[in-house]
Amino acid sequence: MTSSLFSRTVTVFALLLALPVLVVLGSLWMPQPELWAHLLDTVLADYVTNSLLLALGVGVLSAGIGTLMAWTVARYQFVGRTLVQWLLLLPMAIPAYILAYSYTGLLDFAGPVQSQLRLWFGWSYGDYYFPEIRSLPGAILMLSLVLYPYVYMLARTAFRQQSGSLLEASRTLGFTPRQHFWHVALPVARPAILTGAALAMMEALADYGTVQYFGVTTFTTGIFRTWFGMGNQVGAAQLSALLCSFVLLLLYLEQWSRRKLRFYQQGQKQQEPSRQPVQGFAGFCMLLLCLVPVLLGFLLPALQLLGWAFDRAEQLLSADFIKLLINSFSLAAFTALVTACLALCFAYAKRLSGHWSLVLPVRIAAMGYALPGTVIAIGVMLPLAALDNSIDVWAEQQFGIRTGLLLSGTLVALVLAYTVRFIAVALHSVEAGLMQITPSMDNAARSLGESPVGVLKRVHLPLLRASVLSALLLVFVDVLKELPATLLLRPFNFNTLSVRSYELASDERLADAALPALAIVLIGLIPVILLSRALDSSNRGAQ
């Protein structure tokens, strides 16, 4: 395939993915002065402050946890390290709203913790202070606990790929290990960490389940309120467009902050520096430190779910439930493959030409990550249905047959929506990897007669193995947990685990919701384990 044909094909796909987001942005051309006057008077200030605080809090907290964990695991050798390094990925498998439900069950006034305290000390309501989990800080904590793995995963790969010569050089310059971290390792890993944090922030902006349950009014709750409550779909889309602008700003700031920096690793044999052994008590403490996020983000809620699911275990073997498992798994796996392939093509085409006609639609499509799934779903549904309906009209006029809906209400619509929603995740991961490959490699391969697509296949792909695997994993787990778009776009009689779990949870039947939720977690674990092993081996292979 020639370079220009490749670029053109990729551009078409990029435009396709950008379309749903453009549909949302298009709403801005239909002014709603009355609605906006009301919003400005009453709730808009709340939406803006809460959303910004939430995103900022989640960004900082998840970057902190993720980087600390990645550094500990990548640089120190302590007891239990091999186990802990993938245990740390587990919280990713838990949907944030499930975490919110289980912590509320545990920590609210009527829950076991406070009840026990009251029993022990003879307190009653109002006698003591207990932090309120259903609050903005609570929401930040919940989201950070399930989102830090984004940072952790990307940062760990980045720290590992930092060649040993970097460490040697900084030692030669007389840096202490701490100085090496702050002045060398951290700045070099910055694209990965910021990418992870940006993903976490976008996910936080798009979150609906958690903030809604906690009674925190953000943009997403406002969008749903405007749309469902006031029946104003255009107004809801305009709020979404505003949300998009936050994200644009975020992405722009991130790009701007590293506008003059390049992060290539030199092509010579990369030597991973040996990990510093930490023995005895200190090593044990390090293990405990790494287990804290695992405990809070995974073990505690999973145990709570298990407790709830215990007396409903008989459902586990029903044919219905097995079908749910298969649906969820195959949908997530297929979407992950599609999305990762597209991300790879986009990232590479951008590297080849960087022409605005490609970069712009990719950028627009990537904003989908910060939009609530429902909004994306509408963005997908409207153009697809319009297309179907016009084909139907055309076929009727031309041939007298009615084609009905060809794409709407099929899995195609669903996969398209997922791809728009999660392309950013895959793209960030792949781009962060691609950024470390120096262009001289491309040049060398091209001068040896490889076509551009050949370079991608034979040079980049093997080098990007870790990044592509991360992309696959992230998208897989995200799709598994995805709810709103699935609800809206799925075909008849098609259910997934997240739909089942959410339906029950939203009806406040937590005990019934626990089993499907637990299944999401368990299915999510399989690729987490498999891929983290693959990542390990690809890292070893790189040595």
Next chain:
Amino acid sequence: MKFWQKSLVAVALTAAALAQAAEVNVYSGRQEELIKPMLDKFSKDTGIKVNLITGKPDELISRMQSEGRNSPADLLISTDVGRLYRAEVQGLLQSIDSKVLTDAIPATLRDPKQQWFGLTKRARPIMYMPGKVKTEQLSTIEDLADPKWKGKICVRSSDNIYNQSMVAALIAQLGEEKTQAWANGFVKNFAQPPKGGDRDQIKAAAAGVCEIAIANTYYLGGMFDEAGDKAAAEAVKVFWPNQLGRGAHINISGAGVAKYAPNKAEAVKLLEYMVKPEAQSWYAEVNHEYPVVQGVKWSQRLESFGQFKAEQLQLSTLGELNAKAIQVMDKAGWK
């Protein structure tokens, strides 16, 4: 014929074959767990296959709207009247002339134009802590705006449709001005900023955070069935407000036949099936909702909450006033 042409013909033939079997396509705002068993029974009794998707009613309405005349939807089921009204206004439903339905369902619980029909009633009474509140102190919903209840009321967020409908009903019966004044006072009496669902309000009351909770009866009913929630459910009592006046606030779940329904006859059959006594008592048993059909026996749990007089409001007005209700709640600072 080329391969793709053959495949196209094959697909068309299969589609035609599938179209012949009697079936009905349901877009349900009621979640699967609370509708599927009845649909399965319907299929068994009539031989009509039911295809189901569930979702939030507004999203299903959006989907029907975008699908236009090609929409496969035959029946739209919603858990509140506001959404049925919205679907009607957007021209997504059609009038159904069925004596079975008009005979079974009281006129206030169905659309005057017969575009939608109430299938169950959902009531939203006051729940109180018997040790702290005496029944004599309780009277009407309006009374809950009185400063004497300061810091004693738990209610969920104004995002919730049941609160929106409740306020819309007040606007319809008291007027916007009086409702605004009521909302301002009511919000000042909250024991805590609204959070959680209806069950959480009942649990909070049981735990001592507040003395009064506003919640739908079927949430209370469901709590009796779960070990963790049972104690809280037993701690509160139901009080039916406004019994001397207009009656307690109710909402309905209901359904309407889609305008472009490809299987209209089957859809009507399904609707009629849903008002049969067995179906009506099934709702009561499974989800503690009140039957719309007179003379159907209530479940024991519903009996224990007591008889009550319900608002006689034409329910379609709740839909009309929903947006206004939100504005009133926004102004009152009801989070």
